[in-house]
Amino acid sequence: MPKVLCIGDVMLDVVVALQAPINYGEDTPSKITTHSGGAAGNVASWIAHTGTEASIVARVGNDSAGAAITSEFEDLGVDHSSLKKTSDATGVVVVLVDKNAERTMFPETGANSGLVLADMPPLVGFDAAYVSGYALLNPRSRAGVLEMIAAIKSAGLPLFYDTVTVGAMKEVDRELIYSWLPLMDYVLPNEEEAFYLADSADIDDALRKLLELCPAVIVKRGSAGAVAQVRGGARIDIDAVKITVADTTGAGDSFAAGFIATKISGGDLSTSVTAGVTLAAKCVANIGARPQGGHAL
Numbered sequence: 001m002p003k004v005l006c007i008g009d010v011m012l013d014v015v016v017a018l019q020a021p022i023n024y025g026e027d028t029p030s031k032i033t034t035h036s037g038g039a040a041g042n043v044a045s046w047i048a049h050t051g052t053e054a055s056i057v058a059r060v061g062n063d064s065a066g067a068a069i070t071s072e073f074e075d076l077g078v079d080h081s082s083l084k085k086t087s088d089a090t091g092v093v094v095v096l097v098d099k100n101a102e103r104t105m106f107p108e109t110g111a112n113s114g115l116v117l118a119d120m121p122p123l124v125g126f127d128a129a130y131v132s133g134y135a136l137l138n139p140r141s142r143a144g145v146l147e148m149i150a151a152i153k154s155a156g157l158p159l160f161y162d163t164v165t166v167g168a169m170k171e172v173d174r175e176l177i178y179s180w181l182p183l184m185d186y187v188l189p190n191e192e193e194a195f196y197l198a199d200s201a202d203i204d205d206a207l208r209k210l211l212e213l214c215p216a217v218i219v220k221r222g223s224a225g226a227v228a229q230v231r232g233g234a235r236i237d238i239d240a241v242k243i244t245v246a247d248t249t250g251a252g253d254s255f256a257a258g259f260i261a262t263k264i265s266g267g268d269l270s271t272s273v274t275a276g277v278t279l280a281a282k283c284v285a286n287i288g289a290r291p292q293g294g295h296a297l
């Protein structure tokens, strides 16, 4: 069975659904739920859900949130033997959701910072690696993750990279990100990230520019599905699955998982993007960023 190494971050998501406008300095009635999250953790969980093996390389704190996250990986069938426990607190993101479903995030990276090459297990037996953009954008993890990437490339494994967010990309020099993209075999931005990186608001122009840096680009377009192109190939467009959406958290991560699992099993570009939109539909139909009910398919 193929096996994927997932490098990046795991977080505790505390989702606060406001039941009234915020009363600053007072109480505001809320419905609060906690979920495991973090891009790499989500991708590993959804990959395991497809029946492909996944291992997580990340850090949590030696605290109750870290224990809960580890136990959920166990339930979901994710190999967490390289999930390191540190003296920093587990990363937490508080997500305020208002009555219009608008989300406002308060992230604290916590234990996720400081990944080093020694966190990565031996690569024998792995077929591919996913790297979350958060890990490279974080200056405290960057050097270690670049060493991991060098080792992954020497081992000949295909690398899948999610550019994750324009906000964090704006905090580093764009040239630095351009220096990373040629290391990747597949880059998976959403449309906003693709437009930012290509400095263009036209999808074909953005694909053309990104394909100069990376051999395959897959652009996620929310309810409009996804477009993908390999260098020298034709653009393909795949519609999103039409479903009732409950919560789009984890959409991009579940898409990446479906795409990666199918691609490394020999799927062509179109079949793999279709697998991405299909798994993402399953994610957005439920609350939270992870598969429901453990690793049953």
Ligand SMILES: Nc1ncnc2c1ncn2[C@@H]1O[C@H](COP(=O)(O)OP(=O)(O)OP(=O)(O)O)[C@@H](O)[C@H]1O
Binding pocket: 164, 189, 190, 191, 220, 221, 222, 223, 224, 225, 226, 239, 240, 241, 242, 243, 245, 248, 249, 250, 251, 252, 253, 255, 276, 277, 278, 280, 281, 284
């Ligand atoms: N409203 C929706 N209806 C159906 N499918 C959706 C919807 N929103 C997202 N998806 C699916 O999820 C995929 C990824 O979503 P999106 O394009 O928002 O990526 P993203 O911005 O990386 O997500 P994230 O917010 O998780 O980072 C889409 O390509 C689509 O297949």
Ligand SMILES: [Mg+2]
Binding pocket: 164, 165, 190, 252, 253
């Ligand atoms: Mg995304």
